[in-house]
Amino acid sequence: MILASCDELKIAEAISSLNYANPFLEERQMLDKTILGEDYIDAGPVWSLSTTGKQDLNVERIKTKTSWIVEKMYGKISGNGKVQISKEEKDLYANLVIYHLFEQFRSSFIEYIAGKENEPVGFYGDFLTELERLTRLPGCNISLPYQPSHLFAMYFQIHRAFRYIFRxxxxxxxxxxxxxxxxxxxxxxxxxxxxxxxxxxxxxxxxxxxxxxxxxxxxxxxxxxxxxxxxxxxxxxxxxxxxxxxxxxxxxxxxxxxxxxxxxxxxxxxxxxxxxxxxxxxxxxxxxxxxxxxxxxxxxxxxxxxxxxxxxxxxxxxxxxxxxxxxxxxxxxxxxxxxxxxxxxxxxxxxxxxxxxxxxxxxxxxSLREQLDDSPGEIENLVEFLCTRILGEENSASLAKETLSWIKKELGPSYEWPGNVRELEQCVFNILVRGSYNPPARNDRNTNLSEAVSTGDMTADELINRYCLSIYRRTRSYAETSKILELDRRTVKSRIDKAVLSEKSG
CATH class of the missing domain: 3.40.50.300 (P-loop containing nucleotide triphosphate hydrolases)
Structure with missing residues (x-):
């Protein structure tokens, strides 16, 4: 018996793989694209709070498509009395049911987790009823690889993990x-x-x-x-x-x-x-x-x-x-x-x-510096997040604007943030209270470089490495740095990497 067309089977196999995919790796995005095709909404390479709206739309569309495929297969199996389907088809259908139930009871789990108390779980009966409906079919019982209580516990764990990692x-x-x-x-x-x-x-x-x-x-x-x-x-x-x-x-x-x-x-x-x-x-x-x-x-x-x-x-x-x-x-x-x-x-x-x-x-x-070196605009996302946590969503916009303006004017993009996100949070608090922030020691790399040259504390090779890094911190571009220094891009990157490594070890 054929449960689905070739195209539907390809989608079904991708949905089945979602059960075991790391949502924060590229594999998840590739599976989403396979499932949704032209309906996939590109939210960028990173699934984060700033892209959650677009990702949520993809998740909802996959939920709808999964439900449609499961019900179509269910109808074919249950509507034909005793049917002969292969073990591979049974396993595929079982994995589709697992993902279908995960999404169907997502909101119930999220609400239960938000309650923060270990109270009786009222929706377990509904979960069990739907599980039995989809697996105890006329003349064809579908065996899941897990007992219902264990599957339920896994759902609970996965929803908690996503909440505490993502948020x-x-x-x-x-x-x-x-x-x-x-x-x-x-x-x-x-x-x-x-x-x-x-x-x-x-x-x-x-x-x-x-x-x-x-x-x-x-x-x-x-x-x-x-x-x-x-x-x-x-x-x-x-x-x-x-x-x-x-x-x-x-x-x-x-x-x-x-x-x-x-x-x-x-x-x-x-x-x-x-x-x-x-x-x-x-x-x-x-x-x-x-x-x-x-x-x-x-x-x-x-x-x-x-x-x-x-x-x-x-x-x-x-x-x-x-x-x-x-x-x-x-x-x-x-x-x-x-x-x-x-x-x-x-x-x-x-x-x-x-x-x-x-x-x-x-x-x-x-470190915060590593994050900003990769994505300079990340400072805006982090400041907005911290301001929202401090003042709430309705009152955070003005503080975020004030903080970002002060950082841009007084610290600039090359500030090292030696205290990392903890220091950034204290910067926000300082600006909230006093309108300014006085770092305990501004790590001015250009000044340190000049001092090291005047005291003769560096070899020629170290000087070139540090100078390449200094220019890069101003341009934030390997290509632009190479152009200014009139050096090959690979040479510039190699010297910058050595300088960064030297700073971390020192």
Whole structure:
């Protein structure tokens, strides 16, 4: 039996692939184009808040087309009594049903997530009814690769992931787009099909390490991963087993003494040290199997705690300070640092065996300068986002205009933003309160270059590299920089890359 035409099958296969595609990679756009053809609306290479209107239209059109194809196939199968269809056709139809149900109940999941409470899920019955209607057909039962409760839990996880990645990791530059795609992989791995079938209960085994300069949103990334972990659904109670908002435990190590870190992380027994007046359960002990402990600034901990943390990651076992009873850690560890751990290992300040336990999944947050170098207009999107978060959508426009005007006049496009997005946010607050912002140290590269020349601190090669970078920061164009310097474009780019690398290492 032929369920669809060749063109319809091509579209159906693309829709089926959407179930397992990373929405923040180019593969998603390619699938959308295949499905919609001439109806596809080009929203640019990056799916971000600034392009959400056009992307939403594409999503709605795919939803409509999916529903049409599913109902057409359903009609052919159910209207012919006992029918013979191939395993490939059954699998294709099953995957279409999975995507159809995901879109059909999208608004219900979004509303439930916005409620922020782990209340009974009232629409699970409607979901189950529609699932059974589409799969229990006369003379031809369609088997899905998942149990209904697991499929429902996967939908919940995917909707959470999209919300916390898309709406909180903002920006339209390619570095930020790559960050969103990377966080998605930290949650689901790069192979969503394998994850959803077999690996979803084992993500606790993988420690995530987030690196990047201060002020680039490392904790924001950690929260996104922690809030978007898989949580089973209890069909009998109509509830998820845990409230996802209770599953994140941040520990800011650089603000704590050695003893306090031990006590908070591992717990202690009464009398274990001066001031230990009662038993204390630790963050590790209080974490459920769906929980995440976030160790911020892991590069600051001393060797003694590094050894204990290494054992924890190797054996999932720890001891409270002052006792010998082993306790089991069931959750996931996310660590973050703005330090160069490679240098710390070479200097003997960070254990290599610990590093190789925490580097299974690495995410790097880009600096604000990297984002602006890729997309100079990104400053406008970020300022508008921050102003909206501060004043609300109705009152943010005038503050955004004032802030952008001040930045353009006083700092210019080449300002380094050493404090990254955190500094940009404080700039907005300063302009809101005082109408101006006084950076602690304006990083004027041209002045620094002149000083370095006058003091003889650079080789000739370093001078050329720095000069190429200085011109590029003014023009924002490799071609224009090459023209001014009368050098080959590839030579200019090579020298600029070397200069940037030298700045980062220095």
């Amino acid at each position: 909180y990791i903002v920006g339209g530059s390619m570095p930020t787009a790559r960050l969103r795609a990377s966080v998605w992989q930290s949650i689901f791995t790069h192979n969503m099909s394998r994850y959803s079938r077999t690996f979803y209960p084992r993500m606790n085994d993988i420690t995530t390490l987030i690196t990047g300069p201060s002020g680039t949103g490392k904790e924001l990334v950690a929260r996104a991963i922690a809030f978007c972990r898989y949580i089973p659904f209890d069909a009998g109670k109509l509830q998820f087993e845990q409230n996802y908002l209770d599953q994140f435990s941040p520990l800011h190590l650089s603000a704590m003494s050695h003893n306090l870190i031990e006590s908070e992380l591992f717990g202690h027994r009464k009398g274990a040290f001066t001031g230990a007046l009662e038993d204390r359960a630790s963050w590790l002990e209080n974490s459920s199997q769906y929980g995440t402990v976030f160790l911020d600034e892991i590069g600051e901990i001393n060797e003694e705690i590094q050894v204990k943390l290494l054992r924890l990651l190797q054996e999932r076992i720890f001891h409270r300070v002052g006792e010998t009873k082993p306790r089991v850690f069931k959750g996931k560890i996310i660590a973050a640092t703005n330090r160069n751990l490679e240098s710390a290992m070479n200097d003997g300040r960070f254990r290599k065996d610990l590093y190789y336990r925490i580097c299974a999944d690495m995410v790097t947050t880009p």
